């Protein structure tokens with residue numbers, strides 16, 4: 255996973271709240287088995303309309319998405335994060351995130367920056383007024399800066415550390431391999447095993 | 457201080473406490489590492505996880521705590537033929553290859569235990585009280601009905617559990633959802649689906665964010681296991697990570713004799729432990745919601761998220777009467793997508809399709825409830841009704857009871873098991889502009905097929921709607 259320290263890129267004002275993961279990437283794109291190439295599914299239904307924000311030349315190469323509250327609610331599909339990353343986004347700013355989405359984002363190197371609603375509103379206005387404006391997101395300082403506008407964002411300390419270091423999740427947990435072994439010796443004996451296929455009960 | 461049910465299950469699975477992590481930067485903020493007792497796998501969220509294992513040259517740590525089934529992509533008709541859609545076929549074939557390579561038990565299409573992952577686990581007795589259960593699917597909350605801590609995870613977490621059988625997690629807050637009535641019963645025609653739709657309408661689709669919901673109260677205590685599963689299933693639609701219900705005699709009776717339930721002395725030891733799995737009387741929830749079930753009536757959704765629901769007797773809301781601007785716009789947007797006029801009685805909304813099935817309402821009791829309404833009646837001309845059992849075993853059971861004859865005699869289609877019309881991923885889809893009364897759990901735009909319009913309903917309302925052709929409850933039918 256790529257470390258995230260600081261990023262500067264074009265901000266994209268997505269004036270919508272409750273952007274669920276079905277809107278971020280419709281179910282039909284989930285059928286693939288590879289890990290890359292999901293950019294064509296990003297906001298697929300909305301991108302079919304010419305007036306959708308990503309279809310405007312100035313925003314097309316955006317990498318900082320600025321959305322309304324409750325971004326990434328709904329289905330747990332991680333493809334939503336992949337689609338955003340594959341398209342080129344490194345940051346999503348929103349007053350509130352769907353919980354699973356936020357977890358998925360942190361693990362893949364996509365920064366989910368939680369900001370005050372008023373700050374999002376100001377940033378929207380700026381980005382709409384001057385399309386193509388670049389936004390700088392600094393994870394060390396936890397700040398968002400665009401032109402004269404500057405405000406802070408919230409992120410939990412652990413995810414922040416992980417992003418800064420670019421740490422792989424599994425390797426982190428495997429540092430506790432001995433504790434996992436020890437735990438396994440103490441599990442109650444009645445717990446089910448899927449491989450022991452018992453005779454059918456009926 | 458006492459502990460809640462969720463906290464007890466959590467504590468029993470901590471492999472490593474995060475708070476004491478020696479990493480200076482993370483001290484006090486690292487998550488706990490939790491052991492996972494059961495990992496359910498399906499074809500959609502697993503291919504990239506297995507791919508990741510392969511890339512890192514890792515193995516599945518505990519194939520014996522892992523089980524896979526095919527559900528999201530599978531056709532529910534002509535299942536002996538190869539899957540026509542190429543991408544669907546690839547996903548299913550990839551799962552088969554991965555399971556055989558990594559030694560994971562798989563129930564493929566055609567197998568008697570094949571079905572929707574959240575129907576299969578409980579039915580086999582693999583879901584038990586006090587366990588931690590995960591799956592790359594948000595409706596894993598279903599398994600919480602047994603007093604298990606069960607939640608959906610993303611694909612990289614699937615890979616994590618495959619590799620380590622653990623998950624780094626931060627404790628959730630707890631919310632009590634107390635559902636009560638005078639004597640614990642529900643008014644006629646009201647089901648557990650109506651309870652959960654009412655809960656979501658009350659607290660909103662973000663109201664449960666950060667919480668594990670524990671459903672309690674005399675109404676919950678009197679519900680069957682399957683009705684409890686319907687409620688826990690939709691916890692995620694209130695934004696919650698999980699939903700739970702304390703195990704009791706109903707739970708133990710359901711489990712006894714199931715293929716993977718403990719037997720003999722192990723059963724006694726297990727039950728003794730399970731009986732300790734309830735919220736202590738002096739435990740404190742972080743939040744509490746109270747639902748008076750005596751006041752409930754059949755509930756349906758009119759909008760494009762599960763929180764946009766109302767009693768069937770109401771009318772489509774009028775955005776102009778909503779003061780909050782954000783809300784007003786959201787309602788307007790939903791009504792335009794749903795093609796509904798403000799003020800229309802919900803009962804007048806005509807549907808093109810009715811879907812009975814999904815991990816919310818695709819179990820035997822759901823089929824029985826719908827069949828009891830359809831018996832001796834006909835699905836209205838111009839309405840197509842799909843009846844899709846949640847698993848092949850449910851299908852076999854329904855056929856043993858003759859329910860399939862009731863459905864086919866009424867003019868409904870009797871299908872094989874799968875997610876079917878719950879999501880637009882397999883051949884069972886709505887056409888653009890089509891309207892459907894659906895017993896599933898999500899009414900998002902395009903969820904049942906591009907441009908399709910979904911009204912979430914209970915199995916009883918689904919059946920009555922199929923007969924009348926407009927959203928209806930059984931009490932609207934002529935005797």
Ligand code: SF4
Nearest residue numbers: 595814815875878879
């Ligand atoms: S039935 Fe629907 S909600 Fe349930 S697992 Fe399948 S797609 Fe997901």
